[in-house]
Amino acid sequence: MDAAPLHSPFGSTRSDSMPTDKPTQRIASLISAATEMLFALGLADRVVAVSHECDWPPEVATLSRVTSSRVDSAASSLEIDEQVQKQSVAGQPLYEIDREQLEALGPDVIVTQAQCDVCAVRYEDVVELVAASDRLSATNIVSLAPETLTDVLRDITRLGEALDVPQAAAQLVNQLETRLADVEHRVAEVPDAQRPRVAIIEWLEPLMIAGNWTPGLVERAGGRYELAVEGRHSPYAEWSALVEYDPQVLVLCPCGFDVERTLSEVARVTERREWRQLTAVKNGRVCVLDGNAYLNRSGPRLVDTVEILAHLVHPERCGVPASVTDPQQAWRPLANE
Template identity: 25%
Template sequence: MKRILACILIALMAFAVSACSQEDNKVNSSKVENETPKTESATNSNDKATEYPLVVKDATGTELTFEKAPERIVSTSPSETEILFALGLGDKIYGVSDFDNYPEEALSKPKVGGVTKPNEEAIIAANPDLVVGGISMKEDIAEKFRSLDFKLYKTEPKKVDDILNNIIQLGIITDTQKKAEELVAQLKEDIRVVTEAAATIKEEDKKTVYIEFSPGWTVGKGEFMDELITMAGGINIASDTEGWNAINEEKVIQDNPDVILYTADLVDDKTGKPLEELITSRNGWEKITAIKEGHVTPIIGDLINRPGPRITDGLKQIAEAIYPELYKK
């Protein structure tokens, strides 16, 4: 558990990346159905085939050229592994990170080490023609792998639009564009359902929300976890901060959130307490409305921590936790 928590924290803190480089790779979600660079229609207009050679830029601005669709892929990030499997590329995945656990097929794939510093020998042994690096991979590590002549495509999503864009771009690179567009369309439909429900909430009735994704850590504006709360119609009490922040216990009491969300099944390494117990037992927190009224709800961590194809499942869990009355069956 300690190892997993450390990975989550490293992954989340690594979101603070260069905004300008992200812009090179960004596709606005409102346009993803129409923006399909370097592609041409196949015989069936609904079946889009990638035109090779293909030149793309990743989130760091690094240019890559693909002469054909990759046949041997290594993913060093759980989020990107989930995207690749969702695109039907399971038989082309020859390595995943030590932390990849979804879908179930990922468990049987060869492991290539951690998300921040993968095992280069394991990746060399996999002989990939595409290596996908996630948000946790440091730039110096990425450069090292590029120096070994790996085609490394690195992602750095900070917004939901970035997540949708990554799906589209990986679909283009791997010649699974049609599946990528179908997946993005479904995710956008999930977002539409939630945001339309949120639009029915009067401003004065919106609930304030505190989220603790790891013991002692919350999130402010500029990150997709904060964006999920906003999409759901909640008001993140940490939105006056930016990025990932160590919590101020007194400020949380002062802000007095209506709802507290936390990552399910986490145990604090220092105290040995489950995260929920840690939250509810803090001095003075018994006065917080969310705790007094029993609005302290666990959220599956992988759904909100991983910028992948299950991100809208996380959005729906957040929305139902904040406004259960809007989602009664």
């Protein structure tokens, strides 16, 4: 679920560039995608705090949490959307920062985001907190705001440069690009006419189509994606538009939901009369994907997502990706009952 972007994709509120005379020692990550980047860059020993949503890799479980949500995530999809809309209209933040704990930890760098007010702590709230705190007066803020997969790879490079590990960043990006190239090679010979129409549902009620980087992921995986535009925020959609588009492959992956949570609410879409009109449903090409892990976070695992989508869209060309250790936890076909 998305809101308008705030500021430039990557920057520091303290200076035009990070200090280069010594390595940055202590990092607080206020967004799960950044946390995954930091660990992939080999910076686990520098991370002293993470957000309440950070759950990957498993090692983050021992780290201090310095954010919390003001939204009841146990509520239904419709109720969550209503909470978000109500607080947004009132200008209230959806997340809070634990100022006292953050000051006590004393990070040299805070990594946050300016891409989506609904997804994580607002960039301006981080800026205001740091500006008002004498104890954080020397803290730099690094902000990410990717809109495409290319932006995500660039952010890895920039994060590596900002934290004095440019070689590690270059190596990681090269590995990810190699995997993407392998997928693209496997589907390159598929004629346009044989590339199925794909729809990825980011919210069940009300219906929302995944935008931002998602159209590019699907296209790299050999599918067509015409209900949202790459680089633009995820749009709400009418069921009539989904029926008219008539996807041949349909993926359900609500923002922040794992497979089990999505399955617990899947009746919100499967019991609608429009559901059985869809070609994907008739042909048994519907699955539930762990959106929390594989779609909603703008981190390195988006490459895993391309590999998963390639398997779902072209199973005859792309096998189960080696990057996924437990496919049953990552995605599950939805029975056509």
